Amino acid sequence: MRHALLALLALSLGTGCHARFKKMAPTLGDVHPEVHLVTQPNVQLGGVSGGGVAGDVVNLVQVGRSYELSRQLAERVDTDSTSAELASGVVDVVGEGPPFSMTADKGGSVLQIEVVDMGMEVYGLGAPGVFDYDLRVRIFRDDGKLAYKTRLTCTTAAGSPDAVAATLFTVNNAKQLKEMSDEELQGAFDAVAHYCGSQLGLKMRRHAG
Numbered sequence: 001m002r003h004a005l006l007a008l009l010a011l012s013l014g015t016g017c018h019a020r021f022k023k024m025a026p027t028l029g030d031v032h033p034e035v036h037l038v039t040q041p042n043v044q045l046g047g048v049s050g051g052g053v054a055g056d057v058v059n060l061v062q063v064g065r066s067y068e069l070s071r072q073l074a075e076r077v078d079t080d081s082t083s084a085e086l087a088s089g090v091v092d093v094v095g096e097g098p099p100f101s102m103t104a105d106k107g108g109s110v111l112q113i114e115v116v117d118m119g120m121e122v123y124g125l126g127a128p129g130v131f132d133y134d135l136r137v138r139i140f141r142d143d144g145k146l147a148y149k150t151r152l153t154c155t156t157a158a159g160s161p162d163a164v165a166a167t168l169f170t171v172n173n174a175k176q177l178k179e180m181s182d183e184e185l186q187g188a189f190d191a192v193a194h195y196c197g198s199q200l201g202l203k204m205r206r207h208a209g
Contacts, residue, residue, distance in 0.1 A: 018207040024147040025208035028100040031139065033090050033111040035083035042119040043069035045173060065174050073119060076182055082193040086113060089197020099208045112138045122173050129173040130155050131188055133196045152203065154196035
């Protein structure tokens, strides 16, 4: 999973000029969002740096726990729901424009959203976990011409770890994740997906001028 700063939102801004997008945006007409999953929900638990043999053992255990939790997430999280929420977040923000409009109807221009990473990440052993999404985004006109591309990473706190545990870096993220009900877990992923979609909508409107 990509490492990002622990924050409500981390944006991966493109380095290229958006002058072409500003010019092409008014010609897009109705844009239909399509969400494609390149990955499944996963967990990356934090380890320790150094520590010799003991540290190696801890890191090995964390890798095993990460694998098992990732397997459970793949079974518990409805990715059709998260994909729908992601698309809905974009549509809610962009709406009927300007500079272009979003529609649930297929045909015309396409907003292609690839989810290249999603899940829970912990930046160090015992640190509070975060839910994050990493998106690769492209817009193609109805003639197939690429009009826009960008990357976006959205991050938000996972669960409600005890304040003392968070301060002392003794949060048991694996335990917290297991204790979340299916409804709580789905709600967390759906909420971040919708929020991420809304931030993508704002970013596109900003880049379109």
